[in-house]
Amino acid sequence: MCLIMEVGVGGAGGGENNDVLVPSTNFSMVEEGIYRSGLPQLDNFGFLRTLNLRSIVYLCPEPYPEENLKFLAANNIRLFQFGIEGKTGSIPSSSIMEAMKILIDVRNHPVLIHCKRGKHRTGCLVGCLRKFQNWCLTAVFEEYQRFAGVKSRSTDLAFIEKFDSVCLRQCLYSLIYQYQGYGSNKRRLLYKEDNLQKSRVTSR
Amino acid sequence: MCLIMEVGVGGAGGGENNDVLVPSTNFSMVEEGIYRSGLPQLDNFGFLRTLNLRSIVYLCPEPYPEENLKFLAANNIRLFQFGIEGKTGSIPSSSIMEAMKILIDVRNHPVLIHCKRGKHRTGCLVGCLRKFQNWCLTAVFEEYQRFAGVKSRSTDLAFIEKFDSVCLRQCLYSLIYQYQGYGSNKRRLLYKEDNLQKSRVTSR
Numbered sequence: 331m332c333l334i335m336e337v338g339v340g341g342a343g344g345g346e347n348n349d350v351l352v353p354s355t356n357f358s359m360v361e362e363g364i365y366r367s368g369l370p371q372l373d374n375f376g377f378l379r380t381l382n383l384r385s386i387v388y389l390c391p392e393p394y395p396e397e398n399l400k401f402l403a404a405n406n407i408r409l410f411q412f413g414i415e416g417k418t419g420s421i422p423s424s425s426i427m428e429a430m431k432i433l434i435d436v437r438n439h440p441v442l443i444h445c446k447r448g449k450h451r452t453g454c455l456v457g458c459l460r461k462f463q464n465w466c467l468t469a470v471f472e473e474y475q476r477f478a479g480v481k482s483r484s485t486d487l488a489f490i491e492k493f494d495s496v497c498l499r500q501c502l503y504s505l506i507y508q509y510q511g512y513g514s515n516k517r518r519l520l521y522k523e524d525n526l527q528k529s530r531v532t533s534r
Numbered sequence: 535m536c537l538i539m540e541v542g543v544g545g546a547g548g549g550e551n552n553d554v555l556v557p558s559t560n561f562s563m564v565e566e567g568i569y570r571s572g573l574p575q576l577d578n579f580g581f582l583r584t585l586n587l588r589s590i591v592y593l594c595p596e597p598y599p600e601e602n603l604k605f606l607a608a609n610n611i612r613l614f615q616f617g618i619e620g621k622t623g624s625i626p627s628s629s630i631m632e633a634m635k636i637l638i639d640v641r642n643h644p645v646l647i648h649c650k651r652g653k654h655r656t657g658c659l660v661g662c663l664r665k666f667q668n669w670c671l672t673a674v675f676e677e678y679q680r681f682a683g684v685k686s687r688s689t690d691l692a693f694i695e696k697f698d699s700v701c702l703r704q705c706l707y708s709l710i711y712q713y714q715g716y717g718s719n720k721r722r723l724l725y726k727e728d729n730l731q732k733s734r735v736t737s738r
Contacts, residue, residue: 353673358680359563377669465581466556473562476680 351377356448356477360456363439366477368448375401378442383407385438387429389414389451408438414451421454421489429455430462449478450486457490467491555581560652560681564660567643570681572652579605582646587611589642591633593618593655612642618655625658625693633659634666653682654690661694671695 354377355368369390370378384407388394391413394402402409410432412425432438433455445451453474460470470490475482558581559572573594574582588611592598595617598606606613614636616629636642637659649655657678664674674694679686 349668350670351668351673352670355676356680357673358677359565361563362566464553464555466554469555469557469561472559476560476562476683479680479683 351380353377354444354448356452358477360443360459363436363441364433364459365440365442366448366452366456367442367444368452369395369444369446370398370401370442372397379405381440381442383440383442385410385432385441387412387432387441387443387455389425389429389443389445389455391415410438414445416446416451420485421451423489423493426455426458426493430458433459434462447481449481450483453477454486454489457486458493461490461493555584557581558648558652560656562681564647564663567640567645568637568663569644569646570652570656570660571646571648572656573599573648573650574602574605574646576601583609585644585646587644587646589614589636589645591616591636591645591647591659593629593633593647593649593659595619614642618649620650620655624689625655627693627697630659630662630697634662637663638666651685653685654687657681658690658693661690662697665694665697 352373353367354370354374357365357367357377360366365381365383378401383405386402386407386409388409388411390411394409394411399409401407410429412429414421414425429443433441433443443452443455457470457474460473461467467490471487474487474490478486556577557571558574558578561569561571561581564570569585569587571578582605587609590606590611590613592613592615594615598613598615603613605611614633616633618625618629633647637645637647647656647659661674661678664677665671671694675691678691678694682690
């Protein structure tokens with residue numbers, strides 16, 4: 331989603347209201363190539379199209395809505411579903427780990443993470459991503475609460491805090507990213523064992 | 535700020551706590567190359583360094599803190615200050631317009647917008663940016679409120695709603711962006727009069 335593309339949309343239409351873009355509820359950019367929101371509705375599809383998504387990480391057990399599936403097919407977007415129950419309050423760490431692997435793989439970018447409201451399940455996954463990025467826990471929680479608001483759940487915060495970073499690092503050893511040259515567009519994903527990283531693990 | 539850089543930071547240090555990154559309060563990515571937050575403190579400088587900022591848009595009338603000025607000098611970051619009072623509740627649209635010009639100029643990216651808390655003044659500027667991007671007002675307000683929380687001000691929302699998009703478009707005619715080739719890294723800023731755009735204005 332670039333600034334100028336949006337300007338172009340507005341300029342080309344003439345009448346501004348016809349071209350108004352409606353982001354899905356709780357929409358935000360997480361990182362370059364990673365977005366988050368609640369479940370996109372029909373009137374969000376125009377906006378979603380501007381993101382040029384390559385994939386969607388969907389965190390609910392319910393089947394993906396028919397009209398959303400059609401949107402995905404029409405725009406060549408791949409769906410990764412992880413069926414996490416919304417109301418039990420207990421997040422399965424194995425599902426989050428698998429979702430993390432999809433999330434950090436730049437071949438899946440741009441990617442949109444969403445559950446139903448974009449608060450709890452999405453908030454937990456983004457929280458784990460922030461730990462992976464070495465953010466302090468205070469900032470991770472602040473971000474979680476910004477989206478969850480009064481619906482913030484202490485069980486989610488505890489999940490994020492306890493999420494096993496050793497386990498997270500182990501997942502990394504099979505998925506080593508390496509930058510080639512300068513600029514983010516040139517990064518390339520290599521599947522290989524990295525000896526330097528490996529020796530660091532065993533020394534712990 | 536790329537995912538992999540953060541991993542590198544964590545991996546290189548061995549002890550994770552030494553390398554924990556502390557984003558400034560209310561920190562978030564707005565768009566590729568545009569960030570927002572509250573006033574960065576000393577313990578946020580390590581995190582800020584990972585953003586490779588080229589400039590800062592500071593929206594308060596108070597002189598920029600001495601230690602922040604030193605951080606800017608050491609990291610070759612340019613400061614653009616727009617002295618907007620925090621408590622009057624009245625935002626001067628001329629200052630916001632000037633700040634918008636800085637914000638949409640990719641030569642200033644990556645840029646961090648901040649005021650004191652990252653709620654009101656920053657929220658107003660980001661709100662105007664979203665209107666410029668043709669977001670629906672509901673989504674613009676939702677985003678404003680996510681950061682302002684219970685401190686949300688109806689005067690700010692009214693300011694964003696009333697912000698003159700014709701005026702905003704006129705500012706655009708002197709700053710026409712044009713993409714060359716494919717990929718966001720290749721975009722180039724041209725200062726020129728664009729006849730096509732101009733004819734659209736006069737026909738309104």
